[in-house]
Amino acid sequence: MENNNSVNFADYEFIPKLLTQIEKVIIGKRDVVKMLVAALLSGGHVLIEDVPGTGKTTLAMTLAKATSLSCRRVQFTPDVMASDITGFTMYNKESERFEYRNGLVMSNIFIADEINRTSPKTQSALLEAMEEKKVTVDGVAHKLPDPFMVIATENEFGYVGTYPLPEAQLDRFLIKLSVGYPTAEDEAMILYRRKNGDPIETVEPVCSADDITRCISAVRDTHIDAAIYKYIVDIVSATRNHPFVALGASPRASIALMRASQSVAFMDGRNYVTPEDVALMVNYVLPHRIHLTQEAKVKRVSVELVISEIMKAVRPPFKSNE
Template sequence: MDRNQMHPAIERVLGNIEKVMIGKRDVAELSLVALLAEGHVLLEDVPGVGKTMMVRALAKSVGAAFKRIQFTPDLLPSDVTGVSIYNPKEMEFQFRPGPIMGNIILADEINRTSPKTQSALLEGMEESSVTIDGVTHRLERPFFVMATQNPIEYEGTYPLPEAQLDRFLLKMKMGYPEIADEMEVLNRAQRIPPIEDLETVMDLAELRSLQTEIKEVHVDQTIKRYIVEIAGGTRNHSSVYLGASPRGSIALMKAAQAYAFMYGRDYVLPDDIQYLAPAVFVHRIILRSEAKFEGITAEEVVERVIARVSVPVQRLVK
Protein backbone atom coordinates (compact mmCIF):
# COMPACT_ATOMS: atom_id res chain seq x y z
CA MET A 1 0.00 0.00 0.00
CA ASP A 2 1.17 3.52 -0.81
CA ARG A 3 1.50 5.30 2.52
CA ASN A 4 1.50 8.63 0.72
CA GLN A 5 -2.22 8.13 0.20
CA MET A 6 -3.04 7.73 3.88
CA HIS A 7 -5.88 9.76 5.37
CA PRO A 8 -4.28 12.97 6.75
CA ALA A 9 -5.93 12.78 10.19
CA ILE A 10 -4.91 9.14 10.64
CA GLU A 11 -1.39 9.88 9.43
CA ARG A 12 -1.12 12.51 12.17
CA VAL A 13 -2.04 9.96 14.81
CA LEU A 14 0.37 7.35 13.48
CA GLY A 15 3.18 9.89 13.25
CA ASN A 16 2.50 10.90 16.82
CA ILE A 17 2.63 7.30 18.04
CA GLU A 18 5.90 6.76 16.18
CA LYS A 19 7.50 9.45 18.34
CA VAL A 20 7.47 6.96 21.21
CA MET A 21 7.12 3.57 19.49
CA ILE A 22 10.15 2.78 17.36
CA GLY A 23 9.77 0.36 14.46
CA LYS A 24 6.21 -0.69 15.34
CA ARG A 25 4.20 1.10 12.67
CA ASP A 26 2.45 -2.09 11.55
CA VAL A 27 1.23 -2.73 15.11
CA ALA A 28 0.13 0.90 15.45
CA GLU A 29 -1.76 0.66 12.15
CA LEU A 30 -3.61 -2.49 13.19
CA SER A 31 -4.43 -0.95 16.57
CA LEU A 32 -5.92 2.04 14.76
CA VAL A 33 -7.84 -0.26 12.43
CA ALA A 34 -9.49 -1.87 15.45
CA LEU A 35 -10.19 1.49 17.10
CA LEU A 36 -11.70 2.95 13.92
CA ALA A 37 -13.78 -0.19 13.33
CA GLU A 38 -15.01 -0.01 16.96
CA GLY A 39 -13.45 -3.36 17.73
CA HIS A 40 -10.94 -4.61 20.29
CA VAL A 41 -7.47 -6.15 20.19
CA LEU A 42 -5.93 -9.18 21.88
CA LEU A 43 -2.18 -8.72 22.10
CA GLU A 44 -0.24 -11.86 22.94
CA ASP A 45 3.40 -11.17 23.69
CA VAL A 46 6.09 -11.31 26.33
CA PRO A 47 6.51 -8.53 28.92
CA GLY A 48 8.61 -5.49 28.17
CA VAL A 49 8.03 -5.02 24.43
CA GLY A 50 6.00 -1.81 24.73
CA LYS A 51 2.36 -2.89 24.98
CA THR A 52 1.49 -0.32 27.64
CA MET A 53 3.39 2.42 25.84
CA MET A 54 1.51 1.68 22.62
CA VAL A 55 -1.89 2.02 24.26
CA ARG A 56 -0.92 5.13 26.22
CA ALA A 57 0.44 6.78 23.07
CA LEU A 58 -2.76 5.96 21.20
CA ALA A 59 -4.91 7.35 24.00
CA LYS A 60 -2.86 10.55 24.26
CA SER A 61 -2.90 11.05 20.50
CA VAL A 62 -6.71 11.09 20.34
CA GLY A 63 -7.33 12.80 23.69
CA ALA A 64 -8.98 9.74 25.19
CA ALA A 65 -9.29 8.76 28.84
CA PHE A 66 -6.78 5.94 29.40
CA LYS A 67 -7.36 3.28 32.05
CA ARG A 68 -5.24 0.29 32.94
CA ILE A 69 -6.60 -2.82 34.64
CA GLN A 70 -4.01 -5.24 36.01
CA PHE A 71 -5.80 -8.57 36.08
CA THR A 72 -4.93 -10.82 39.02
CA PRO A 73 -6.52 -13.97 40.47
CA ASP A 74 -8.20 -12.01 43.28
CA LEU A 75 -9.64 -9.25 41.07
CA LEU A 76 -13.43 -8.99 41.40
CA PRO A 77 -15.94 -8.00 38.71
CA SER A 78 -16.78 -4.87 40.74
CA ASP A 79 -13.09 -3.88 40.60
CA VAL A 80 -13.55 -3.64 36.84
CA THR A 81 -17.05 -2.25 36.42
CA GLY A 82 -17.51 -0.19 39.58
CA VAL A 83 -19.70 -0.51 42.64
CA SER A 84 -22.68 1.14 44.33
CA ILE A 85 -21.85 2.40 47.83
CA TYR A 86 -24.38 3.60 50.37
CA ASN A 87 -23.98 7.25 51.33
CA PRO A 88 -25.55 7.71 54.80
CA LYS A 89 -25.49 11.49 54.46
CA GLU A 90 -27.56 11.43 51.28
CA MET A 91 -29.37 8.25 52.38
CA GLU A 92 -28.92 6.68 48.96
CA PHE A 93 -26.61 4.42 47.01
CA GLN A 94 -24.10 6.20 44.82
CA PHE A 95 -22.32 4.60 41.90
CA ARG A 96 -18.54 4.73 41.84
CA PRO A 97 -17.38 3.87 38.32
CA GLY A 98 -14.61 1.35 37.76
CA PRO A 99 -11.75 1.59 35.28
CA ILE A 100 -13.90 0.17 32.49
CA MET A 101 -15.54 3.61 32.35
CA GLY A 102 -12.76 5.01 30.20
CA ASN A 103 -12.26 5.37 26.46
CA ILE A 104 -9.14 3.29 25.89
CA ILE A 105 -8.53 0.40 28.27
CA LEU A 106 -5.43 -1.73 28.73
CA ALA A 107 -6.58 -5.07 30.15
CA ASP A 108 -3.19 -6.38 31.23
CA GLU A 109 -2.79 -10.17 31.54
CA ILE A 110 -6.49 -10.83 31.14
CA ASN A 111 -5.95 -14.58 31.41
CA ARG A 112 -4.71 -14.25 35.01
CA THR A 113 -8.13 -13.51 36.45
CA SER A 114 -11.20 -15.67 36.96
CA PRO A 115 -13.72 -16.29 34.17
CA LYS A 116 -16.32 -14.33 36.16
CA THR A 117 -14.13 -11.22 36.18
CA GLN A 118 -13.17 -11.73 32.55
CA SER A 119 -16.88 -11.77 31.71
CA ALA A 120 -17.38 -8.38 33.36
CA LEU A 121 -14.96 -6.84 30.87
CA LEU A 122 -16.22 -8.87 27.93
CA GLU A 123 -19.81 -7.77 28.58
CA GLY A 124 -18.68 -4.19 28.18
CA MET A 125 -16.81 -5.05 24.99
CA GLU A 126 -19.82 -6.77 23.46
CA GLU A 127 -22.69 -4.59 24.69
CA SER A 128 -20.93 -1.22 25.13
CA SER A 129 -22.54 -1.17 28.56
CA VAL A 130 -22.24 -2.77 31.98
CA THR A 131 -24.98 -3.77 34.39
CA ILE A 132 -24.42 -3.13 38.10
CA ASP A 133 -27.08 -3.83 40.73
CA GLY A 134 -29.67 -4.08 37.98
CA VAL A 135 -28.79 -0.69 36.50
CA THR A 136 -27.31 -0.49 33.00
CA HIS A 137 -24.53 2.04 32.47
CA ARG A 138 -23.65 2.93 28.89
CA LEU A 139 -19.97 3.21 28.00
CA GLU A 140 -18.87 6.37 26.25
CA ARG A 141 -17.71 6.18 22.63
CA PRO A 142 -15.05 5.54 21.69
CA PHE A 143 -14.59 2.43 23.80
CA PHE A 144 -11.53 0.39 22.90
CA VAL A 145 -9.93 -2.48 24.80
CA MET A 146 -6.46 -3.84 24.22
CA ALA A 147 -6.14 -7.02 26.25
CA THR A 148 -2.78 -8.69 26.74
CA GLN A 149 -1.72 -12.17 27.68
CA ASN A 150 1.68 -13.76 28.14
CA PRO A 151 2.22 -16.69 25.74
CA ILE A 152 4.97 -18.20 27.91
CA GLU A 153 3.47 -18.52 31.39
CA TYR A 154 0.38 -20.71 31.65
CA GLU A 155 0.50 -21.77 35.31
CA GLY A 156 -2.27 -20.11 37.30
CA THR A 157 -4.00 -18.73 34.22
CA TYR A 158 -7.57 -18.97 32.94
CA PRO A 159 -7.44 -19.23 29.14
CA LEU A 160 -10.18 -17.30 27.38
CA PRO A 161 -12.86 -19.61 25.95
CA GLU A 162 -13.37 -19.60 22.19
CA ALA A 163 -16.67 -17.73 22.50
CA GLN A 164 -14.88 -14.91 24.32
CA LEU A 165 -11.89 -14.86 21.99
CA ASP A 166 -14.40 -14.29 19.21
CA ARG A 167 -15.21 -10.90 20.77
CA PHE A 168 -11.81 -9.52 19.75
CA LEU A 169 -11.61 -8.01 16.28
CA LEU A 170 -7.88 -8.68 15.93
CA LYS A 171 -5.15 -10.70 17.56
CA MET A 172 -1.54 -9.68 17.05
CA LYS A 173 1.98 -9.75 18.42
CA MET A 174 4.45 -6.90 18.82
CA GLY A 175 7.66 -8.90 18.73
CA TYR A 176 11.12 -7.78 19.69
CA PRO A 177 12.54 -4.68 17.96
CA GLU A 178 15.28 -4.77 15.36
CA ILE A 179 18.81 -3.98 16.58
CA ALA A 180 18.81 -0.41 15.24
CA ASP A 181 15.35 0.24 16.69
CA GLU A 182 16.33 -1.12 20.11
CA MET A 183 19.44 1.06 20.14
CA GLU A 184 17.24 4.09 19.47
CA VAL A 185 15.00 2.96 22.35
CA LEU A 186 18.08 3.00 24.62
CA ASN A 187 19.06 6.46 23.39
CA ARG A 188 15.62 7.83 24.14
CA ALA A 189 15.52 6.12 27.55
CA GLN A 190 18.42 8.35 28.63
CA ARG A 191 16.22 11.40 28.22
CA ILE A 192 12.82 12.37 29.60
CA PRO A 193 10.28 9.74 28.51
CA PRO A 194 8.79 11.13 25.28
CA ILE A 195 5.33 9.85 26.23
CA GLU A 196 5.08 12.68 28.76
CA ASP A 197 5.46 15.31 26.03
CA LEU A 198 3.17 13.64 23.51
CA GLU A 199 0.48 16.00 22.26
CA THR A 200 -3.12 15.34 21.27
CA VAL A 201 -3.47 15.48 17.49
CA MET A 202 -7.12 14.39 17.17
CA ASP A 203 -10.05 14.99 19.49
CA LEU A 204 -12.74 12.47 20.39
CA ALA A 205 -15.38 14.22 18.30
CA GLU A 206 -13.24 13.83 15.18
CA LEU A 207 -12.53 10.19 16.04
CA ARG A 208 -16.24 9.45 16.45
CA SER A 209 -16.89 11.15 13.12
CA LEU A 210 -14.29 8.95 11.41
CA GLN A 211 -15.81 5.84 12.99
CA THR A 212 -19.16 6.82 11.47
CA GLU A 213 -17.68 7.60 8.04
CA ILE A 214 -15.99 4.21 7.87
CA LYS A 215 -19.35 2.45 7.84
CA GLU A 216 -19.98 4.04 4.41
CA VAL A 217 -16.89 2.48 2.80
CA HIS A 218 -18.14 0.36 -0.10
CA VAL A 219 -17.74 -3.42 0.07
CA ASP A 220 -18.55 -4.97 -3.29
CA GLN A 221 -20.53 -8.21 -3.43
CA THR A 222 -17.49 -9.93 -4.94
CA ILE A 223 -15.43 -8.86 -1.92
CA LYS A 224 -18.10 -10.11 0.47
CA ARG A 225 -18.07 -13.45 -1.32
CA TYR A 226 -14.27 -13.47 -1.09
CA ILE A 227 -14.51 -12.98 2.68
CA VAL A 228 -17.09 -15.74 3.04
CA GLU A 229 -15.05 -18.17 0.94
CA ILE A 230 -11.93 -17.56 3.04
CA ALA A 231 -13.94 -18.06 6.23
CA GLY A 232 -15.47 -21.21 4.75
CA GLY A 233 -12.01 -22.42 3.80
CA THR A 234 -10.96 -22.34 7.44
CA ARG A 235 -13.99 -24.44 8.39
CA ASN A 236 -13.27 -27.09 5.78
CA HIS A 237 -9.50 -27.30 6.23
CA SER A 238 -8.24 -30.75 7.21
CA SER A 239 -6.14 -29.32 10.07
CA VAL A 240 -9.00 -27.38 11.63
CA TYR A 241 -11.45 -28.63 14.25
CA LEU A 242 -13.41 -25.36 14.43
CA GLY A 243 -13.13 -22.63 11.80
CA ALA A 244 -13.96 -18.94 11.70
CA SER A 245 -17.57 -18.09 12.53
CA PRO A 246 -19.87 -15.68 10.67
CA ARG A 247 -18.95 -13.18 13.38
CA GLY A 248 -15.40 -13.54 12.08
CA SER A 249 -16.56 -12.75 8.54
CA ILE A 250 -18.27 -9.60 9.79
CA ALA A 251 -15.13 -8.65 11.71
CA LEU A 252 -12.99 -9.03 8.60
CA MET A 253 -15.35 -6.85 6.57
CA LYS A 254 -15.37 -4.11 9.23
CA ALA A 255 -11.59 -4.23 9.61
CA ALA A 256 -11.18 -4.00 5.83
CA GLN A 257 -13.48 -0.96 5.70
CA ALA A 258 -11.35 0.75 8.34
CA TYR A 259 -8.12 -0.19 6.58
CA ALA A 260 -9.38 1.06 3.21
CA PHE A 261 -10.50 4.33 4.81
CA MET A 262 -7.11 4.64 6.49
CA TYR A 263 -5.51 4.62 3.06
CA GLY A 264 -7.87 7.20 1.62
CA ARG A 265 -10.19 4.86 -0.26
CA ASP A 266 -13.97 4.56 -0.10
CA TYR A 267 -13.92 0.95 -1.30
CA VAL A 268 -12.30 -2.30 -0.15
CA LEU A 269 -9.73 -4.19 -2.24
CA PRO A 270 -8.84 -7.91 -2.15
CA ASP A 271 -5.40 -6.84 -0.89
CA ASP A 272 -7.06 -5.44 2.24
CA ILE A 273 -8.71 -8.80 2.92
CA GLN A 274 -5.50 -10.75 2.34
CA TYR A 275 -3.53 -8.49 4.67
CA LEU A 276 -6.05 -8.49 7.51
CA ALA A 277 -7.41 -12.05 7.38
CA PRO A 278 -4.63 -13.62 9.49
CA ALA A 279 -5.03 -11.08 12.31
CA VAL A 280 -8.83 -11.41 12.22
CA PHE A 281 -9.09 -15.20 11.94
CA VAL A 282 -6.10 -16.63 13.80
CA HIS A 283 -7.72 -16.58 17.26
CA ARG A 284 -11.03 -17.88 15.92
CA ILE A 285 -9.58 -21.17 14.70
CA ILE A 286 -9.15 -24.32 16.77
CA LEU A 287 -6.68 -26.78 15.30
CA ARG A 288 -7.01 -30.54 15.48
CA SER A 289 -4.69 -32.26 17.96
CA GLU A 290 -2.76 -34.01 15.21
CA ALA A 291 -2.17 -30.69 13.44
CA LYS A 292 -0.76 -29.17 16.63
CA PHE A 293 1.45 -32.22 17.05
CA GLU A 294 2.79 -31.70 13.53
CA GLY A 295 3.62 -28.08 14.37
CA ILE A 296 0.99 -26.53 12.11
CA THR A 297 -0.14 -23.08 13.26
CA ALA A 298 -3.38 -21.19 12.76
CA GLU A 299 -1.45 -18.52 10.86
CA GLU A 300 -0.25 -21.12 8.37
CA VAL A 301 -3.78 -22.44 7.90
CA VAL A 302 -5.15 -18.97 7.12
CA GLU A 303 -2.32 -18.26 4.68
CA ARG A 304 -2.92 -21.57 2.89
CA VAL A 305 -6.63 -20.88 2.65
CA ILE A 306 -6.00 -17.41 1.20
CA ALA A 307 -3.65 -18.95 -1.37
CA ARG A 308 -6.36 -21.40 -2.48
CA VAL A 309 -9.31 -19.00 -2.78
CA SER A 310 -9.72 -17.24 -6.13
CA VAL A 311 -9.17 -13.49 -5.96
CA PRO A 312 -12.02 -11.31 -7.30
CA VAL A 313 -11.17 -9.58 -10.56
CA GLN A 314 -14.38 -7.65 -11.18
CA ARG A 315 -14.57 -3.88 -10.93
CA LEU A 316 -14.64 -3.08 -7.21
CA VAL A 317 -15.22 0.66 -7.19
CA LYS A 318 -18.75 2.00 -6.81
Protein backbone atom coordinates (compact mmCIF):
# COMPACT_ATOMS: atom_id res chain seq x y z
CA MET A 1 0.00 0.00 0.00
CA GLU A 2 1.19 3.53 -0.75
CA ASN A 3 -0.41 4.94 2.38
CA ASN A 4 -1.06 3.09 5.61
CA ASN A 5 -1.71 5.93 8.05
CA SER A 6 -4.59 5.64 10.49
CA VAL A 7 -7.36 8.13 11.05
CA ASN A 8 -6.99 10.40 14.07
CA PHE A 9 -10.35 9.74 15.72
CA ALA A 10 -9.73 12.55 18.19
CA ASP A 11 -10.96 14.79 15.39
CA TYR A 12 -14.04 12.62 14.79
CA GLU A 13 -14.82 11.30 18.26
CA PHE A 14 -18.53 11.68 17.66
CA ILE A 15 -18.59 8.59 15.36
CA PRO A 16 -18.39 5.89 18.06
CA LYS A 17 -20.71 8.00 20.23
CA LEU A 18 -23.19 8.13 17.36
CA LEU A 19 -23.18 4.33 17.06
CA THR A 20 -23.71 4.02 20.82
CA GLN A 21 -26.67 6.41 20.81
CA ILE A 22 -28.41 4.55 17.98
CA GLU A 23 -27.85 1.21 19.70
CA LYS A 24 -29.80 2.46 22.69
CA VAL A 25 -32.85 1.89 20.49
CA ILE A 26 -31.81 -0.59 17.80
CA ILE A 27 -30.81 -3.74 19.69
CA GLY A 28 -28.47 -6.39 18.31
CA LYS A 29 -28.11 -4.87 14.84
CA ARG A 30 -24.57 -3.46 14.96
CA ASP A 31 -23.86 -4.19 11.29
CA VAL A 32 -27.04 -2.46 10.14
CA VAL A 33 -26.35 0.58 12.34
CA LYS A 34 -22.77 0.81 11.06
CA MET A 35 -23.89 0.64 7.43
CA LEU A 36 -26.44 3.41 7.98
CA VAL A 37 -23.81 5.68 9.52
CA ALA A 38 -21.36 4.75 6.75
CA ALA A 39 -23.92 5.88 4.18
CA LEU A 40 -24.36 9.19 6.01
CA LEU A 41 -20.61 9.77 6.04
CA SER A 42 -20.48 8.87 2.34
CA GLY A 43 -23.02 11.55 1.53
CA GLY A 44 -25.31 8.83 0.18
CA HIS A 45 -28.92 7.67 0.50
CA VAL A 46 -30.29 4.47 2.01
CA LEU A 47 -33.17 2.17 1.12
CA ILE A 48 -34.36 -0.06 3.99
CA GLU A 49 -36.56 -2.96 2.90
CA ASP A 50 -38.10 -5.45 5.28
CA VAL A 51 -41.35 -6.81 6.62
CA PRO A 52 -43.51 -4.49 8.78
CA GLY A 53 -42.58 -4.05 12.42
CA THR A 54 -38.83 -4.70 12.27
CA GLY A 55 -37.78 -1.14 13.14
CA LYS A 56 -37.08 0.42 9.74
CA THR A 57 -38.58 3.83 10.54
CA THR A 58 -37.32 3.75 14.13
CA LEU A 59 -33.77 3.26 12.84
CA ALA A 60 -34.05 6.29 10.56
CA MET A 61 -35.61 8.52 13.21
CA THR A 62 -32.99 7.51 15.79
CA LEU A 63 -30.19 8.52 13.42
CA ALA A 64 -31.84 11.88 12.86
CA LYS A 65 -32.16 12.54 16.59
CA ALA A 66 -28.61 11.44 17.40
CA THR A 67 -27.13 13.75 14.77
CA SER A 68 -29.27 16.82 15.61
CA LEU A 69 -29.87 17.27 11.88
CA SER A 70 -33.14 18.74 10.68
CA CYS A 71 -35.50 15.94 9.75
CA ARG A 72 -38.79 15.58 7.93
CA ARG A 73 -40.76 12.36 7.77
CA VAL A 74 -43.44 11.66 5.17
CA GLN A 75 -45.78 8.68 5.31
CA PHE A 76 -46.12 7.92 1.61
CA THR A 77 -49.65 7.08 0.48
CA PRO A 78 -51.31 7.10 -2.94
CA ASP A 79 -52.63 10.65 -2.39
CA VAL A 80 -49.22 12.23 -1.64
CA MET A 81 -48.38 14.54 -4.54
CA ALA A 82 -45.03 15.47 -6.05
CA SER A 83 -45.50 19.12 -5.01
CA ASP A 84 -45.82 18.01 -1.37
CA ILE A 85 -42.26 16.76 -1.65
CA THR A 86 -40.52 19.34 -3.83
CA GLY A 87 -42.52 22.43 -2.86
CA PHE A 88 -44.56 24.78 -5.01
CA THR A 89 -44.94 28.44 -6.00
CA MET A 90 -47.98 30.50 -5.09
CA TYR A 91 -49.03 34.07 -5.74
CA ASN A 92 -48.63 36.53 -2.86
CA LYS A 93 -51.18 39.33 -3.19
CA GLU A 94 -49.28 41.62 -0.82
CA SER A 95 -45.97 41.47 -2.70
CA GLU A 96 -47.70 40.91 -6.06
CA ARG A 97 -45.33 38.17 -7.04
CA PHE A 98 -45.01 34.40 -6.99
CA GLU A 99 -43.15 32.92 -4.02
CA TYR A 100 -41.67 29.48 -3.45
CA ARG A 101 -43.01 27.45 -0.54
CA ASN A 102 -40.63 24.80 0.80
CA GLY A 103 -41.53 21.19 0.23
CA LEU A 104 -41.01 18.48 2.82
CA VAL A 105 -37.69 17.53 1.23
CA MET A 106 -36.10 20.75 2.53
CA SER A 107 -34.29 19.13 5.45
CA ASN A 108 -30.99 17.44 6.23
CA ILE A 109 -32.59 14.01 6.59
CA PHE A 110 -35.70 13.18 4.62
CA ILE A 111 -37.45 10.00 5.75
CA ALA A 112 -39.63 8.58 3.00
CA ASP A 113 -41.68 6.07 4.97
CA GLU A 114 -43.13 3.21 2.90
CA ILE A 115 -42.01 4.90 -0.30
CA ASN A 116 -43.40 2.08 -2.43
CA ARG A 117 -46.98 2.87 -1.37
CA THR A 118 -47.14 6.08 -3.42
CA SER A 119 -47.44 6.53 -7.18
CA PRO A 120 -44.42 6.33 -9.52
CA LYS A 121 -44.87 10.04 -10.33
CA THR A 122 -44.42 11.01 -6.68
CA GLN A 123 -41.54 8.57 -6.26
CA SER A 124 -39.79 10.20 -9.21
CA ALA A 125 -40.10 13.64 -7.61
CA LEU A 126 -37.11 12.66 -5.47
CA LEU A 127 -34.78 11.90 -8.38
CA GLU A 128 -33.30 15.38 -8.79
CA ALA A 129 -33.05 15.90 -5.04
CA MET A 130 -31.15 12.65 -4.54
CA GLU A 131 -28.71 13.16 -7.40
CA GLU A 132 -28.11 16.91 -7.49
CA LYS A 133 -29.09 18.00 -3.95
CA LYS A 134 -31.59 20.51 -5.33
CA VAL A 135 -35.17 20.74 -6.56
CA THR A 136 -36.44 22.68 -9.54
CA VAL A 137 -39.92 24.18 -9.30
CA ASP A 138 -41.35 26.25 -12.17
CA GLY A 139 -37.90 26.53 -13.73
CA VAL A 140 -36.18 27.82 -10.58
CA ALA A 141 -33.60 25.66 -8.74
CA HIS A 142 -33.65 25.56 -4.95
CA LYS A 143 -30.62 24.13 -3.14
CA LEU A 144 -31.20 21.58 -0.38
CA PRO A 145 -29.55 21.84 3.06
CA ASP A 146 -26.07 20.38 3.48
CA PRO A 147 -25.68 17.57 4.35
CA PHE A 148 -28.70 15.95 2.72
CA MET A 149 -29.74 12.32 3.01
CA VAL A 150 -32.81 10.35 1.97
CA ILE A 151 -33.69 7.33 4.08
CA ALA A 152 -36.51 5.46 2.40
CA THR A 153 -38.29 2.49 3.92
CA GLU A 154 -40.42 0.00 2.07
CA ASN A 155 -42.20 -3.25 2.67
CA GLU A 156 -41.12 -6.12 0.50
CA PHE A 157 -42.71 -5.92 -2.94
CA GLY A 158 -45.84 -7.99 -3.16
CA TYR A 159 -47.58 -6.51 -0.14
CA VAL A 160 -51.01 -5.05 -0.90
CA GLY A 161 -50.91 -1.50 -2.30
CA THR A 162 -47.22 -1.35 -3.19
CA TYR A 163 -45.58 -0.03 -6.37
CA PRO A 164 -42.09 -1.17 -7.45
CA LEU A 165 -39.51 1.61 -7.45
CA PRO A 166 -38.22 2.55 -10.92
CA GLU A 167 -34.68 1.45 -11.80
CA ALA A 168 -33.51 5.07 -12.08
CA GLN A 169 -34.48 5.71 -8.47
CA LEU A 170 -33.10 2.45 -7.11
CA ASP A 171 -29.77 3.34 -8.68
CA ARG A 172 -29.63 6.54 -6.63
CA PHE A 173 -29.63 4.74 -3.30
CA LEU A 174 -26.05 4.19 -2.17
CA ILE A 175 -26.95 1.04 -0.23
CA LYS A 176 -29.92 -1.15 0.54
CA LEU A 177 -30.38 -2.56 4.03
CA SER A 178 -32.57 -5.15 5.69
CA VAL A 179 -33.03 -4.99 9.46
CA GLY A 180 -34.29 -8.54 9.95
CA TYR A 181 -35.91 -10.16 12.95
CA PRO A 182 -34.08 -9.96 16.29
CA THR A 183 -32.87 -12.99 18.16
CA ALA A 184 -35.00 -14.17 21.09
CA GLU A 185 -32.51 -12.62 23.53
CA ASP A 186 -32.47 -9.28 21.68
CA GLU A 187 -36.26 -9.24 21.43
CA ALA A 188 -36.51 -9.73 25.18
CA MET A 189 -34.17 -6.76 25.63
CA ILE A 190 -36.38 -4.68 23.32
CA LEU A 191 -39.36 -5.45 25.56
CA TYR A 192 -37.37 -4.59 28.69
CA ARG A 193 -36.25 -1.21 27.33
CA ARG A 194 -39.75 -0.33 26.18
CA LYS A 195 -41.49 -1.38 29.39
CA ASN A 196 -41.68 2.14 30.77
CA GLY A 197 -41.44 4.21 27.59
CA ASP A 198 -39.82 4.69 24.20
CA PRO A 199 -36.00 4.46 24.38
CA ILE A 200 -35.68 6.97 21.53
CA GLU A 201 -36.49 9.62 24.15
CA THR A 202 -33.15 8.86 25.81
CA VAL A 203 -31.15 9.46 22.62
CA GLU A 204 -28.96 12.57 22.80
CA PRO A 205 -27.44 14.55 19.89
CA VAL A 206 -23.69 13.94 19.65
CA CYS A 207 -22.78 15.94 16.54
CA SER A 208 -23.82 18.85 14.35
CA ALA A 209 -24.37 19.39 10.63
CA ASP A 210 -20.89 20.94 10.43
CA ASP A 211 -19.37 17.83 12.03
CA ILE A 212 -21.03 15.59 9.44
CA THR A 213 -20.02 17.83 6.54
CA ARG A 214 -16.42 17.92 7.76
CA CYS A 215 -16.41 14.14 8.13
CA ILE A 216 -17.83 13.58 4.63
CA SER A 217 -14.94 15.64 3.26
CA ALA A 218 -12.42 13.61 5.26
CA VAL A 219 -13.94 10.33 4.06
CA ARG A 220 -13.49 11.40 0.44
CA ASP A 221 -9.80 11.99 1.11
CA THR A 222 -9.40 8.31 2.07
CA HIS A 223 -6.66 6.88 -0.13
CA ILE A 224 -7.50 4.38 -2.88
CA ASP A 225 -4.74 2.42 -4.59
CA ALA A 226 -4.85 2.15 -8.39
CA ALA A 227 -5.33 -1.62 -8.04
CA ILE A 228 -8.44 -1.02 -5.91
CA TYR A 229 -9.95 1.21 -8.59
CA LYS A 230 -9.49 -1.64 -11.08
CA TYR A 231 -10.92 -4.17 -8.61
CA ILE A 232 -14.09 -2.08 -8.22
CA VAL A 233 -14.49 -1.66 -11.98
CA ASP A 234 -13.89 -5.36 -12.63
CA ILE A 235 -16.60 -6.34 -10.13
CA VAL A 236 -19.18 -3.92 -11.49
CA SER A 237 -18.35 -4.77 -15.11
CA ALA A 238 -18.83 -8.46 -14.37
CA THR A 239 -22.48 -7.80 -13.45
CA ARG A 240 -23.09 -6.64 -17.03
CA ASN A 241 -21.68 -9.83 -18.56
CA HIS A 242 -23.21 -12.49 -16.34
CA PRO A 243 -25.58 -14.79 -18.29
CA PHE A 244 -28.35 -14.48 -15.70
CA VAL A 245 -28.27 -10.66 -15.55
CA ALA A 246 -30.63 -8.66 -17.77
CA LEU A 247 -29.54 -5.26 -16.46
CA GLY A 248 -26.18 -4.90 -14.76
CA ALA A 249 -24.83 -2.20 -12.48
CA SER A 250 -24.05 1.20 -13.98
CA PRO A 251 -20.99 3.46 -13.54
CA ARG A 252 -22.98 5.13 -10.76
CA ALA A 253 -22.70 1.81 -8.93
CA SER A 254 -18.91 1.92 -9.29
CA ILE A 255 -18.88 5.37 -7.70
CA ALA A 256 -21.20 4.19 -4.93
CA LEU A 257 -18.99 1.16 -4.22
CA MET A 258 -15.94 3.41 -4.06
CA ARG A 259 -17.61 5.91 -1.68
CA ALA A 260 -19.03 3.19 0.56
CA SER A 261 -15.65 1.43 0.75
CA GLN A 262 -13.95 4.69 1.72
CA SER A 263 -16.51 5.23 4.46
CA VAL A 264 -16.16 1.82 6.13
CA ALA A 265 -12.38 2.09 5.94
CA PHE A 266 -12.58 5.49 7.63
CA MET A 267 -14.91 4.17 10.33
CA ASP A 268 -12.47 1.33 10.98
CA GLY A 269 -9.75 3.91 11.65
CA ARG A 270 -7.89 3.71 8.34
CA ASN A 271 -7.36 6.34 5.66
CA TYR A 272 -6.86 3.77 2.92
CA VAL A 273 -9.21 1.26 1.30
CA THR A 274 -8.49 -2.48 1.23
CA PRO A 275 -9.97 -5.19 -1.02
CA GLU A 276 -11.82 -6.47 2.06
CA ASP A 277 -13.62 -3.12 2.36
CA VAL A 278 -14.78 -3.40 -1.23
CA ALA A 279 -15.85 -7.05 -0.84
CA LEU A 280 -17.86 -6.15 2.27
CA MET A 281 -19.73 -3.28 0.63
CA VAL A 282 -20.54 -5.21 -2.55
CA ASN A 283 -23.35 -6.94 -0.65
CA TYR A 284 -24.97 -3.62 0.22
CA VAL A 285 -24.24 -1.57 -2.91
CA LEU A 286 -24.97 -3.94 -5.80
CA PRO A 287 -28.02 -6.20 -5.13
CA HIS A 288 -30.70 -3.54 -5.71
CA ARG A 289 -28.98 -2.44 -8.92
CA ILE A 290 -28.97 -5.86 -10.60
CA HIS A 291 -32.00 -7.16 -12.50
CA LEU A 292 -32.12 -10.83 -13.43
CA THR A 293 -33.27 -12.45 -16.66
CA GLN A 294 -36.54 -14.33 -16.86
CA GLU A 295 -34.55 -17.55 -17.15
CA ALA A 296 -32.85 -16.83 -13.84
CA LYS A 297 -36.19 -16.23 -12.16
CA VAL A 298 -37.59 -19.48 -13.54
CA LYS A 299 -34.54 -21.34 -12.25
CA ARG A 300 -34.85 -19.49 -8.92
CA VAL A 301 -31.39 -18.00 -9.20
CA SER A 302 -31.02 -15.18 -6.68
CA VAL A 303 -29.14 -11.91 -7.02
CA GLU A 304 -27.07 -12.96 -4.01
CA LEU A 305 -25.97 -16.13 -5.83
CA VAL A 306 -24.97 -14.12 -8.91
CA ILE A 307 -22.92 -11.71 -6.79
CA SER A 308 -21.28 -14.62 -4.97
CA GLU A 309 -20.22 -16.12 -8.32
CA ILE A 310 -18.85 -12.78 -9.47
CA MET A 311 -16.82 -12.29 -6.29
CA LYS A 312 -15.31 -15.76 -6.70
CA ALA A 313 -14.41 -15.03 -10.33
CA VAL A 314 -12.92 -11.56 -9.81
CA ARG A 315 -9.58 -11.93 -8.09
CA PRO A 316 -8.67 -9.28 -5.49
CA PRO A 317 -5.41 -7.42 -6.26
CA PHE A 318 -3.82 -8.16 -2.88
CA LYS A 319 -4.62 -8.98 0.73
CA SER A 320 -4.26 -6.34 3.41
CA ASN A 321 -1.77 -6.93 6.20
CA GLU A 322 -3.81 -5.55 9.09
